[in-house]
Amino acid sequence: xxxxxxxxxxxxxxxxxxxxxxxxxxxxxxxxxxxxxxxxxxxxxxxxxxxxxxxxxxxxxxxxxxxxxxxxxxxxxxxxxxxxxxxxxxxxxxxxxxxxxxxxxxxxxxxxxxxxxxxxxxxxxxxxxxxxxxxxxxxxxxxxxxxxxxxxxxxxxxxxxxxxxxxxxxxxxxxxxxxxxxxxxxxxxxxxxxxxxxxxxxxxxxxxxxxxxxxxxxxxxxxxxxxxxxxxxxxxxxxxxxxxxxxxxxxxxxxxxxxxxxxxxxxxxxxxxxxxxxxxxxxxxxxxxx
Amino acid sequence: xxxxxxxxxxxxxxxxxxxxxxxxxxxxxxxxxxxxxxxxxxxxxxxxxxxxxxxxxxxxxxxxxxxxxxxxxxxxxxxxxxxxxxxxxxxxxxxxxxxxxxxxxxxxxxxxxxxxxxxxxxxxxxxxxxxxxxxxxxxxxxxxxxxxxxxxxxxxxxxxxxxxxxxxxxxxxxxxxxxxxxxxxxxxxxxxxxxxxxxxxxxxxxxxxxxxxxxxxxxxxxxxxxxxxxxxxxxxxxxxxxxxxxxxxxxxxxxxxxxxxxxxxxxxxxxxxxxxxxxxxxxxxxxxxxxxxxxxxxxxxxxxxxxxxxxxxxxxxxxxxxxxxxxxxxxxxxxxxxxxxxxxxxxxxxxxxxxxxxxxxxxxxxxxxxxxxxxxxxxxx
Numbered sequence: 096x097x098x099x100x101x102x103x104x105x106x107x108x109x110x111x112x113x114x115x116x117x118x119x120x121x122x123x124x125x126x127x128x129x130x131x132x133x134x135x136x137x138x139x140x141x142x143x144x145x146x147x148x149x150x151x152x153x154x155x156x157x158x159x160x161x162x163x164x165x166x167x168x169x170x171x172x173x174x175x176x177x178x179x180x181x182x183x184x185x186x187x188x189x190x191x192x193x194x195x196x197x198x199x200x201x202x203x204x205x206x207x208x209x210x211x212x213x214x215x216x217x218x219x220x221x222x223x224x225x226x227x228x229x230x231x232x233x234x235x236x237x238x239x240x241x242x243x244x245x246x247x248x249x250x251x252x253x254x255x256x257x258x259x260x261x262x263x264x265x266x267x268x269x270x271x272x273x274x275x276x277x278x279x280x281x282x283x284x285x286x287x288x289x290x291x292x293x294x295x296x297x298x299x300x301x302x303x304x305x306x307x308x309x310x311x312x313x314x315x316x317x318x319x320x321x322x323x324x325x326x327x328x329x330x331x332x333x334x335x336x337x338x339x340x341x342x343x344x345x346x347x348x349x350x351x352x353x354x355x356x357x358x359x360x361x362x363x364x365x366x367x368x369x370x371x372x373x374x375x376x377x378x379x380x381x382x383x384x385x
Numbered sequence: 386x387x388x389x390x391x392x393x394x395x396x397x398x399x400x401x402x403x404x405x406x407x408x409x410x411x412x413x414x415x416x417x418x419x420x421x422x423x424x425x426x427x428x429x430x431x432x433x434x435x436x437x438x439x440x441x442x443x444x445x446x447x448x449x450x451x452x453x454x455x456x457x458x459x460x461x462x463x464x465x466x467x468x469x470x471x472x473x474x475x476x477x478x479x480x481x482x483x484x485x486x487x488x489x490x491x492x493x494x495x496x497x498x499x500x501x502x503x504x505x506x507x508x509x510x511x512x513x514x515x516x517x518x519x520x521x522x523x524x525x526x527x528x529x530x531x532x533x534x535x536x537x538x539x540x541x542x543x544x545x546x547x548x549x550x551x552x553x554x555x556x557x558x559x560x561x562x563x564x565x566x567x568x569x570x571x572x573x574x575x576x577x578x579x580x581x582x583x584x585x586x587x588x589x590x591x592x593x594x595x596x597x598x599x600x601x602x603x604x605x606x607x608x609x610x611x612x613x614x615x616x617x618x619x620x621x622x623x624x625x626x627x628x629x630x631x632x633x634x635x636x637x638x639x640x641x642x643x644x645x646x647x648x649x650x651x652x653x654x655x656x657x658x659x660x661x662x663x664x665x666x667x668x669x670x671x672x673x674x675x676x677x678x679x680x681x682x683x684x685x686x687x688x689x690x691x692x693x694x695x696x697x698x699x700x701x702x703x704x705x706x707x708x709x710x711x712x713x714x715x716x717x718x719x720x721x722x723x724x725x726x727x728x729x730x731x732x733x734x735x736x737x738x739x740x741x742x743x744x745x746x747x748x749x750x751x752x753x754x755x756x757x758x759x760x761x762x763x764x765x766x
Contacts, residue, residue, distance in 0.1 A: 098596055101625075105592045112589075210426035212613040214645050221648070223624045230592075230625045304620075305589030306613050306645055310424065314587045350593035355556065355583045 097228025102350040103343070104226075108235040108304065110342020111242040112138070115297035116319025117326060117334035118249070119290035125266040125329050126286035129178060129189045133197035135316030136204075137291045140166040141298025142307030143204055146213040155218070163295045169200060170291025174284050197312065204309040217303040234303045241300045245293055246335055252289075253331075262286060266329075325365050327375025336376060341365070412455035413448075413715055415440070415705065416481030418471040418496065419510075420488035423463030424586065424612055427641060429488040431695030432510055433458055434687050436485065439702050442682075449706050450713065457481060461492050468492035472499040482715045485701040487511050488694075491558035497524055504717045506708075506724060508701040510694070512636065513562040517744040523721050525744045527700040527734055528693075529635055529658065529752055531563035531609070532570060537656035537752045538632045539567075539574040542605050545630065551580035551603030553594055553618060555610035559636055560586075563609035579603050584614065591621045598627075605629055611636030616645035623649035630654065635752070639692045643760055654765070656752040660693040660733050665764040675731050696733030704730060704737065 119134045144165045148158035177196050181189060218237050223230035253259040264272040265282040273279050298307065305311075322341045326333025341361060348360035368376065417436055420429035440456045448454060457479045459471035468487065475481045476499060483506040487493030490513030497516070500507040500523060507524050509516050514530040542550060550571070554564035564581070571578050580601035582594035595618070598606060606629050608618045615637045622631050631653050633642070638657040643650050659666055663676040679699050680691045707730065708723035709715060727746060730737040735751025754765045 098600070101596050102593050105590050109590050205422060210422060210430065211641055212427075212616070212645055214616075214647065221623075223626065232624055301589070306616060308613070311587070346590070346593045349582075349584070350596060354594045354597070358585050 100227045100229035102346045104231045104235055106343035106346030108238050110339035111238050112297050112301050113318050113322040113341050114335045114338025115242055115293050116315050117322035117338045119294045120319055120323040121329060121331050121334040122286050122290045127283050132193045132316050134294055134319055135312030136197050136200040137166045137294025138298035138315050139312035141295030142302035143208050145299050146215055147208055159299045162299055163292050166291040166295030167288045170287040171284055174287040201309055208309055212306045212308045214306050215302040238300045321365055325368060325375055327377040330377045333375055333377030412453040414455045414481040416475035416479055416484045417458045417486035418461045418468050419486050420463040421460040425463045425489050428694040431692045432698040435695040435698040436702055438686055449709050465491045465495035469495040472496035476503040476505055483705055483720055485705055489558055490562055506717055506720045508705055510697040510701055512559055514566060520742055520744050525724055527697045529747055532566040533749055533752055534634045534656050535567040535570050538607055539576045541754050547604040549577050549579045549602055549604045551598035551601055551606045552578050553582045553608050555586055555614050556583050557586040560610040563634055591618050595621050595625055607632045609634050619646040620649045640690055650757045653757045655755055657755050658693045658734050659753055660696045661762045662764045671731050676733050679733050700732035700734050
């Protein structure tokens with residue numbers, strides 16, 4: 096039982112970060128059909144800016160706010176300077192543009208910050224909580240709670256606000272949205288800004304556990320993308336489920352099967368799922384309505 | 386017609402002869418490929434700084450064989466493919482005399498075939514034992530091997546009266562290599578490996594693996610890896626409340642490990658070079674002077690704390706320079722012969738005695754057993 100709980104929390108904590116990255120992928124994909132491989136860099140910026148702001152003497156909440164603002168500014172600039180000028184380009188071109196942007200952000204971070212790993216202090220102490228014989232870091236609860244709050248906030252925004260409805264309308268049919276007077280350019284910029292903010296918050300929450308460096312974004316982008324595909328790209332519920340599922344897969348594969356092949360096991364399951372359900376666990380079927 | 390050809394020939398020969406003294410004054414080119422950026426940057430960066438610093442010092446003191454040294458450094462970013470490409474470039478376009486570089490075992494192994502083919506002496510700065518075992522004619526290395534680290538750790542485990550060890554290692558080059566060596570030497574040292582867990586580079590949680598070690602009856606945990614992985618493992622051991630002695634490898638021998646692992650690092654033991662504790666060495670220690678000199682020089686010019694990794698580069702460069710001087714030549718084969726005849730060289734990593742069958746030349750005495758106490762290193766023996 097203790098082992099099960101331990102593995103469960105290990106998987107959920109890792110999975111929550113994958114879920115947030117996958118959510119960022121999904122938001123941008125929905126609004127613009129762009130697969131944004133710079134998504135992992137937002138997570139990196141969240142962690143790194145907070146670390147360096149704290150080193151400069153700012154308190155944690157202010158540093159975290161600054162980190163989110165920097166990430167949002169980066170997201171909006173990414174849209175304005177890289178994605179918008181390439182409007183009308185093929186999907187592959189746009190993917191390459193975002194990969195290029197991610198390399199640029201990583202390079203800048205390496206110069207502006209440094210090449211070392213950094214840690215943040217845990218928000219509420221390092222003393223693990225004992226739950227059913229398992230030891231759980233209080234920070235894990237911050238990660239899980241933070242992720243849940245983000246998902247709930249996003250749902251409220253999408254369902255209950257006019258702006259959120261504009262985002263959904265743009266996602267459903269861009270031309271029609273423009274015809275009813277929605278500024279789709281603004282909506283796209285908003286999608287990038289929100290994705291960046293989500294990634295940054297994820298980075299801040301998880302850095303006390305996972306440590307951070309200028310280079311952590313690449314692996315997170317890959318895992319987050321896998322999670323988004325697993326859940327069915329373009330579906331926010333799927334993104335969250337896919338992320339958590341991937342995290343749990345890795346933890347249980349490491350704990351029960353073989354830690355040597357845990358990534359292999361995880362990706363094998365993903366391949367199987369996509370083979371049997373090409374649209375992902377929660378994906379829409381590709382039906383063109385005429 | 387024939388006469389003219391002859392004249393031309395004589396003229397060319399004359400030109401060549403005239404060019405000879407010029408060539409002698411040309412700098413001696415030493416090549417290097419290092420992981421200055423990327424996951425191993427904390428190794429590659431001090432290595433690059435050290436090479437540049439000491440090449441400058443050697444040149445200021447008159448160079449080698451009356452010629453200046455010229456250093457050509459490429460950054461492979463920790464990528465083995467890049468390392469191979471740069472090794473080829475060093476051989477073919479830069480035409481270097483010898484190479485001191487190769488930050489990681491992976492980048493080193495990728496470059497070895499290129500440098501061996503070209504018969505360019507190569508002193509690697511990476512830890513893996515496969516670099517010098519089996520011995521390759523032109524490949525040397527300065528750091529301690531992972532096998533020595535395993536032996537030193539197991540020696541200490543036995544001293545504590547324990548014998549069951551849980552192993553946790555990264556699947557990346559250094560971790561994988563050290564894991565294999567630990568598995569190999571364990572029976573010889575009377576150690577039983579009761580768990581053999583692994584994690585991927587970049588993994589941020591190792592509690593599932595440690596949980597398995599917890600249930601395996603292990604009396605001590607050995608972690609084989611460098612970079613952020615050991616910090617995560619150390620924190621996770623503390624999180625799970627595993628009350629077992631934790632051993633790290635010489636791969637974490639830098640202050641940043643203590644900073645990253647935080648209070649969890651307290652009590653962690655590791656085998657490491659004398660470099661970490663120069664002030665704690667007894668005055669009778671032959672390495673004390675070399676290590677203190679390097680530390681003072683590095684810290685006064687680079688404004689950052691010294692690390693053992695920069696020391697490996699120092700040892701590599703000094704071994705090479707002394708070999709070139711003894712060989713009296715920049716011919717690859719002659720430098721190689723001089724290198725493997727090195728005896729009693731005192732470096733930052735230990736006292737080096739090479740031979741045609743030993744291209745590293747260090748023994749277990751080069752490793753010191755350290756413990757982290759009060760956020761700093763404490764020399765045990």
